[in-house]
Amino acid sequence: VSTVISLTTDFGQVDAFVGIMKGVIAGIEPRARVVDLTHAIPPQDVAAGAFALATAYRYFPPETIHVAIVDPGVGSRRRAVALEAGGYRWVAPDNGVLGYALADLARAGRLQGRWRAGYWHLGADAQAVELTDPGYWLAPVSRTFHGRDVFAPVAAHLARGVPLAALGRPLARVRALALPRPRRVGRGWRGQVIHVDRFGNLITNLGAAELGDVDWRVRVAAREIAGLSASYADMDADMGAELAGLGAIVDSSGYLEIALRDGSAAARLGATVGTRVAVVPSHSETVS
């Protein structure tokens, strides 16, 4: 069976960067199946890349090679890494972009080790290497496009069976961004918007650990939403004209999401990444 390679980058789809990477892969391992996660990560926004990868990785078959390239340090001394962790392979610059996915694996009990001071320190169930063997790269390596010259060929060589250990020298830790953590406030939580999706939905950092099975009142951008909805279509007009259609829901990744039925909550509320969101149990009086 052919191996799947997923690609997450900030390369956009206007230039041929992504197509070039696929050409390189096809030349090394023609049987690999390449799937685009997204190439619309805002330029150099490592956290946005980490978010996209964390929402997606677990829906791929085991052994999938996830390649994430948001790489403001390309051509400098920053490391490039490859990992085996949680049943998948990972290839990326060592700048933290794998952090949210690794934390998600750990929460699910699929990865040992622990996060400390900007790094994921690997346990016995994972291994990592720094990409140091140029025998698995294109030659010469350019100063500006390691997606083509290093990451694509390394992923293709992994797909055709090259063992991880052959790619470079072992590492005990890799850089890992960490999501901002919600704070306990009284009987509720205070978190923030961590992503705005294509529909203008606001995804927050309030997840299953905070939400549990309770119903919540939600405060965002000086508005209050009375409780969680069961679907977008349920976000109806019962809260007066100004808030008509605005609602909160547990999104497809398990996080609290603020949405506007048939519209953009981000535009309506003037909210963006970093906007504060507070919740209290819905039987409480006020939202702080």
Add this chain to the structure above:
Amino acid sequence: VSTVISLTTDFGQVDAFVGIMKGVIAGIEPRARVVDLTHAIPPQDVAAGAFALATAYRYFPPETIHVAIVDPGVGSRRRAVALEAGGYRWVAPDNGVLGYALADLARAGRLQGRWRAGYWHLGADAQAVELTDPGYWLAPVSRTFHGRDVFAPVAAHLARGVPLAALGRPLARVRALALPRPRRVGRGWRGQVIHVDRFGNLITNLGAAELGDVDWRVRVAAREIAGLSASYADMDADMGAELAGLGAIVDSSGYLEIALRDGSAAARLGATVGTRVAVVPSHSETVS
């Protein structure tokens, strides 16, 4: 031979939604070949999704599984359906998005049954089911992303050979949007713009049934175009500076299209979906 699955959605390509669906499919039926029709349907615009699918479906090999997800009712009680009709398989929310394609199949003599009151009532040559068996879905099913949890896995199971009837309970009809129909006015027709494409070309609902082999004068946005052109390059300057390069042509789907040579007719004319377009035989005096 591997089965083709086509995807038409309003998910965009900024988030990882589409890549996630492809991961799910690869996990269930690795041999399936997924082709993107478009993911740029305007959010919740079911008619635009119906249009894209209708222009494209017939260029795919027999047995292709066409998946169309424009789904403002996700998570509510709206049905999800799968069909075998016209030599293809179809998977979609039951909100009418398949309507234009089904009507096109019927016009081509490849589908029995008939449209009435918002539904396509199936004949003996097609079958449909409501998706009711969660054994073919991911578990748990989220409230907001049935593309991942229901539609992608159902398409993948069809691709690996699961019979349609196994997916749920039989249906005699499915919802079907119908194109606005042109009206006869004197010896001509009055129609409207139903799509504006990437180049700013205006595609109308005036098709082969109305146009026949006659040459037409076309009136749109208070301008008059003297007759049909044989190519974009033929839309030349012989009609005075203000209309230079504006022309009408039978487009690649057989519909009347208003175009501007090397430019955007939509921008030049201030026209959009719904703008009226009238035609009379080109030997007539006036366009009403």
Add this chain to the structure above:
Amino acid sequence: VSTVISLTTDFGQVDAFVGIMKGVIAGIEPRARVVDLTHAIPPQDVAAGAFALATAYRYFPPETIHVAIVDPGVGSRRRAVALEAGGYRWVAPDNGVLGYALADLARAGRLQGRWRAGYWHLGADAQAVELTDPGYWLAPVSRTFHGRDVFAPVAAHLARGVPLAALGRPLARVRALALPRPRRVGRGWRGQVIHVDRFGNLITNLGAAELGDVDWRVRVAAREIAGLSASYADMDADMGAELAGLGAIVDSSGYLEIALRDGSAAARLGATVGTRVAVVPSHSETVS
């Protein structure tokens, strides 16, 4: 092993045009692997298509079929062509879009023949045909979408083994755009911006032949950059606040590129395609 078909078009990804072409290909040669280079070429911008193809073609495996469709003359008498040249196959309208790639092959010693007066005159190591045999097209051929009706089916037939000569009548030359050439000025060069990429980087026509191993001072948009950087991260603040982070680098195709660390050089400098760029050896006093 399956053949790769690369697609470069101005069709965008909003309409289903590209998906339709993939459906046509899948129906003729299901084993072909289609890779998108880009579909975001500005409408009718043949030079931009030529640039994308020239940066990408060589990273694909031998025998890849490169299809480039930027075709303002669709449906008119302009020719359509197919070539075997430089170890690849090429399918395109005969409007010059293959020109930059052919010149690049010739520079690399992989293609004989020569450019004269808008045409590449083929040598003994390449062959070309005008696409004249409708037996390899869809029927009927529309007036507006030869990507679907001519180019996709021809590429698929090539992929399944149809010989080039079967597709039409032999040609001794094909149209070929030529890059604007830098001019020698004193001990330096005067060139121009030929592409602005997704990151706002300015790619120039000053390549290896001009740059050699010398370090250069670069003048663009009334600013002067002191020398070439080794990486984006090296573009630091040592040149005063106004120019902080601005730098020049040899890009991934070997051309001089003006970039802004973590930002858009195009936006900062107000530069675009055609903006002049001058270089002198960095030990010289002034940049003309």
